Amino acid sequence: MGRAGSPPEDEAEGRCPLWSLPEELLLLVCAYLDAQALGRLGQACRRLRRFVAKDALWRRLARTALNTGFSARGADLVTGIPVKERVKVSQNWRHGRCRRVPLLKWKRNLMPWMQLDGDYLYLSQAEDIHVYWLDPNVTSLQCSPQVVFSGHQEDVCRFVLANGHIVSGGGDGAIVLHKRNGSCSFKFLGHEQEVNCVDSQGGIIVSGSRDKTAKVWSLSPGRAGKCLHTIQTEDRVWSIAISPLSSSFVTGTACCGHTSPLRIWDLGSGQLVTCLGTDFHRGAGALDVLYETPSTLLSCGYDTYIRYWDLRISTRECVKKWEEPHDSALYCIRSDGNHMIASGSSYYGVVRLWDKRQTRCLQSFFLSSPVSSPVYCLRFSTTHLYASLASALYGLDFTTS
Incomplete structure (x- = not known):
């Protein structure tokens, strides 16, 4: 439940100016963010949280991180674990x-x-x-x-x-x-x-x-x-x-x-x-x-x-x-x-x-x-x-x- 006088979260999501952009352009904008910034963006609303969980957004970061299941040529060698989770675990390594x-x-x-x-x-x-x-x-x-x-x-x-x-x-x-x-x-x-x-x-x-x-x-x-x-x-x-x-x-x-x-x-x-x-x-x-x-x-x-x-x-x-x-x-x-x-x-x-x-x-x-x-x-x-x-x-x- 939101605070008194604040619009419901679904309504707030609908007003977010980011959703006026085509998804391809939004993906391009997010490609400039690091892992911390992506994580913070995902806290803005439920719709953004789902969006920033996409594997496509995390592959670039995963290829440069340690032990995320990506080969030197960029091939994904691991299945069943979201790329976002692998990037998170990579920081522990x-x-x-x-x-x-x-x-x-x-x-x-x-x-x-x-x-x-x-x-x-x-x-x-x-x-x-x-x-x-x-x-x-x-x-x-x-x-x-x-x-x-x-x-x-x-x-x-x-x-x-x-x-x-x-x-x-x-x-x-x-x-x-x-x-x-x-x-x-x-x-x-x-x-x-x-x-x-x-x-x-x-x-x-x-x-x-x-x-x-x-x-x-x-x-x-x-x-x-x-x-x-x-x-x-x-x-x-x-x-x-x-x-x-x-x-x-x-x-x-x-x-x-x-x-x-x-x-x-x-x-x-x-x-x-x-x-x-x-x-x-x-x-x-x-x-x-x-x-x-x-x-x-x-x-x-x-x-x-x-x-x-x-x-x-x-x-x-x-x-x-x-x-x-x-x-x-x-x-x-x-x-x-x-x-x-x-x-x-x-x-x-x-x-x-x-x-x-x-x-x-x-x-x-x-x-x-x-x-x-x-x-x-x-x-x-x-x-x-x-x-x-x-x-x-x-x-x-x-x-x-």
């Missing part, structure tokens, strides 16, 4: 406003790896991979997973979700394929020593091992498990990633020799395409690599730097790099495909958020102080971040007001 919750704890010290798939989290636990449903309204996970995938005789090192399968490499040198609906599995001996990393795309698996080889495997019907190429890397392979075009893949090695730890190989022939960088010191192994686009990728490792490579510009030098402030090795990195990077450090469970447009990290979260543990793996959505440590899984909820 930037300013470090979140609720930190230990979601799961275990007694053994492990090196867990994980993947997100919508509302489900896949987490390696020793020889198995457990699947948990993520309920955003609870502060912990159920102790019993919904599904358990087994098949390795030793710990799972890394795994990926691809084409309806879980592809995992383990300390037993084996590669195991599970159908994600749990109907069947396939296992073959991949390497002479532990399989440190795997990736899969388009009917192909690539794997890297402590035995100083990288291998390319077929998943085609009738040829599943057939080795197409064996590449002598002359160094232990810690990380691996297939290009989005499925034409090449990159290996990250221990850098114990005189060659670059980052090398790109042709997927069809197995031949070396190029080496990345020339200024790595001995022991600067690459522990994690990921492609953002066919021509850009990120790497991190023992040399304490996140490096951003653009193959169109140079393969000899990265175009940007960010140094871990406490001189810690970086075990893992993830990107929103636009402006934000998240990294996991080797001490005290430190997760850091970075804006590519800045030189220093935005926010730091210490998840295992005073007991030190690396962040072995991290994943995030537009609202939550998950970090796996030696004996716990942590969740950071950025939807908090």
Whole structure:
């Protein structure tokens, strides 16, 4: 109810001079407003509140904000969450406003790896991979997973979700394929020593091992498990990633020799395409690599730097790099495909958020102080971040007001 003597709100809305403008022109006027001004405009009346909630008004702001689900080219990769809400949550990411919750704890010290798939989290636990449903309204996970995938005789090192399968490499040198609906599995001996990393795309698996080889495997019907190429890397392979075009893949090695730890190989022939960088010191192994686009990728490792490579510009030098402030090795990195990077450090469970447009990290979260543990793996959505440590899984909820 309005104040005494004031016109009803519907009548006041009708008198608003803004509504004499065509909607296209009103959208153009509102395009000059920032998030705060749009929010204030929406408080004027109910009709404006509905109008300024339109996704079209917030897309421009979302493309320049952190982790709103928009790629560097402007494509919207998220459905079901209004763009206005994502811009609001983005401010929490930037300013470090979140609720930190230990979601799961275990007694053994492990090196867990994980993947997100919508509302489900896949987490390696020793020889198995457990699947948990993520309920955003609870502060912990159920102790019993919904599904358990087994098949390795030793710990799972890394795994990926691809084409309806879980592809995992383990300390037993084996590669195991599970159908994600749990109907069947396939296992073959991949390497002479532990399989440190795997990736899969388009009917192909690539794997890297402590035995100083990288291998390319077929998943085609009738040829599943057939080795197409064996590449002598002359160094232990810690990380691996297939290009989005499925034409090449990159290996990250221990850098114990005189060659670059980052090398790109042709997927069809197995031949070396190029080496990345020339200024790595001995022991600067690459522990994690990921492609953002066919021509850009990120790497991190023992040399304490996140490096951003653009193959169109140079393969000899990265175009940007960010140094871990406490001189810690970086075990893992993830990107929103636009402006934000998240990294996991080797001490005290430190997760850091970075804006590519800045030189220093935005926010730091210490998840295992005073007991030190690396962040072995991290994943995030537009609202939550998950970090796996030696004996716990942590969740950071950025939807908090």
